[in-house]
Amino acid sequence: MGLIVAVLVILSGTSCRPRQWIGLIADDSIEAVAIGYLDALLAGDLDQITRDIDSPQRSPDLPIKLLEMRQHFPNGKFLSRELINYQSKWRVTGSARRARHDLIYEYHYPDTWVVARVVFEYSATETPNLKIIQVAPRSSSSSWVSMIRPPRFSPSVAIILSLAAVVLGGIVVTFIVCLRTPFKRRKWLWALFILVGFGQILVDTGSGKIGLRLLSIQIGGVSVIANGPGTSWVWAVSFPLGAILFWVRRRELVAREHRSKTYIPPLPTALDP
Numbered sequence: 590m591g592l593i594v595a596v597l598v599i600l601s602g603t604s605c606r607p608r609q610w611i612g613l614i615a616d617d618s619i620e621a622v623a624i625g626y627l628d629a630l631l632a633g634d635l636d637q638i639t640r641d642i643d644s645p646q647r648s649p650d651l652p653i654k655l656l657e658m659r660q661h662f663p664n665g666k667f668l669s670r671e672l673i674n675y676q677s678k679w680r681v682t683g684s685a686r687r688a689r690h691d692l693i694y695e696y697h698y699p700d701t702w703v704v705a706r707v708v709f710e711y712s713a714t715e716t717p718n719l720k721i722i723q724v725a726p727r728s729s730s731s732s733w734v735s736m737i738r739p740p741r742f743s744p745s746v747a748i749i750l751s752l753a754a755v756v757l758g759g760i761v762v763t764f765i766v767c768l769r770t771p772f773k774r775r776k777w778l779w780a781l782f783i784l785v786g787f788g789q790i791l792v793d794t795g796s797g798k799i800g801l802r803l804l805s806i807q808i809g810g811v812s813v814i815a816n817g818p819g820t821s822w823v824w825a826v827s828f829p830l831g832a833i834l835f836w837v838r839r840r841e842l843v844a845r846e847h848r849s850k851t852y853i854p855p856l857p858t859a860l861d862p
Contacts, residue, residue: 619690619692620672620692622690622709622711623690623692623694624670624694625637626638626641626707626719627694627707627722630655630658630659630662630705630722630724631659633659635652635655635656638655638719639651639652639655641709641716641717641718642719642720643718643719643720646720646721655722658722658723658724659724661703661726662724663698663701663703665698667696667697667698667703668697668698668699669696669697670694670695670696670697671694671695671697672692672694673694673695673704674691674692674693675691675693676690676691677689677690687710687715688711689709689710689720690710691706691707692706692707692708693705694707701726701727701728702727702728702729703724703725703726704724704725704726704727705722705725706722706723707719707721707722708720708721708722744797745798745799746792746797749790749791749792749799749826750792750824752790752826753826756786756810756811756826756827756829757810757811759810759829760783760784760786760809760810760829763783763831763835763836764780764783764832766835767779767783767835770839770842770843771846772842772843772845772846773846774842774845779831779835779842782831782834783829783832784808784809785806785807785810785830786807786808786810786811786827786828786829786830787805787806787827787828787830788801788802788803788804788827788828789802789807789825789826789827790825790826790827791823791824791825791826792823792824793822793823794823794824795821795822796821805827806827807825807827810826810827810828810829810832811824811825811826811827812824813825
C-alpha cells in the first residue's frame with residue numbers, strides 16, 4: 590500500500606511541472622553540443638556553426654543570417670537559460686545509427702526573453718551535423734501555457750476528450766473501490782494493474798487529427814502533452830484493461846476471501862474398534 594501511495598504522490602507532484610521533466614530527460618552531452626552552438630553565436634564566433642551546419646544550409650548569405658540572429662540577443666549577461674523543449678529521434682542508415690536532437694532554450698534578460706532552437710544529428714563516432722539554428726525575441730516568458738495554441742473543438746476532439754473523462758474517472762473510481770474491497774490476495778498488484786492503460790488513441794486539439802498506438806502503456810489511462818511553444822495539446826487515451834478485469838473478477842475475489850476465512854476442516858474419521 591505504501592508503494593502505491595508513494596507512486597501517486599510522485600505523479601501528482603510532478604505532472605504540472607513539465608520543464609523539470611525535460612531537464613531530467615535531456616542528456617548532458619547533448620545539451621553541451623546545443624549550448625556550444627548557442628554560446629558560439631553569442632560570442633560572434635561563426636566558424637564553428639558554418640563548419641558543422643548541413644550542406645544544404647550553406648548559402649552565401651549564411652553569415653548575414655547568423656549575424657541577424659545574434660542581434661536578437663541583448664548586450665550583457667543573461668539572467669537565466671532554461672531548456673523548455675527537447676525531442677530525440679533515432680534513425681538507422683546502413684550500419685550507422687544516428688540521433689536527431691531538437692532543443693529549445695529560453696534566455697531571460699532583464700527586459701526581454703529570447704527563444705533559441707538548435708536541431709542537429711549526432712552519433713558517438715561522428716561530429717555533430719547542425720540542421721537548424723533559429724532565434725526569436727519575445728516580450729514575455731515563453732511558458733508552455735502562454736505559447737500553446739488554443740484547441741479547436743471538432744467532433745473528433747469532443748469524442749476523445751469525453752472518452753478521456755470517462756476512462757480517467759473510471760480508473761479513479763475502480764482504484765478506490767479496489768482499495769476498499771475486502772480481499773487481501775495480490776491486492777497491491779490489482780491496484781497497480783488498474784492504474785495502467787494499454788494502447789493509445791491520440792487527438793491533436795489544434796488540427797483534430799486522430800492517431801493510434803497499439804504498443805503503448807501509460808499510467809492513469811489518460812495523458813496530455815504539448816511538444817513545445819507554438820504547438821497544440823495532444824491528448825492520449827488508453828484502454829483501461831485492468832479496471833475492466835477487476836470489475837469482472839471482483840465477486841470472485843471477494844468470494845475467495847470469504848471462503849478462506851470460513852474454512853471448516855473435515856470431521857475426523859471414526860476410529861476402528
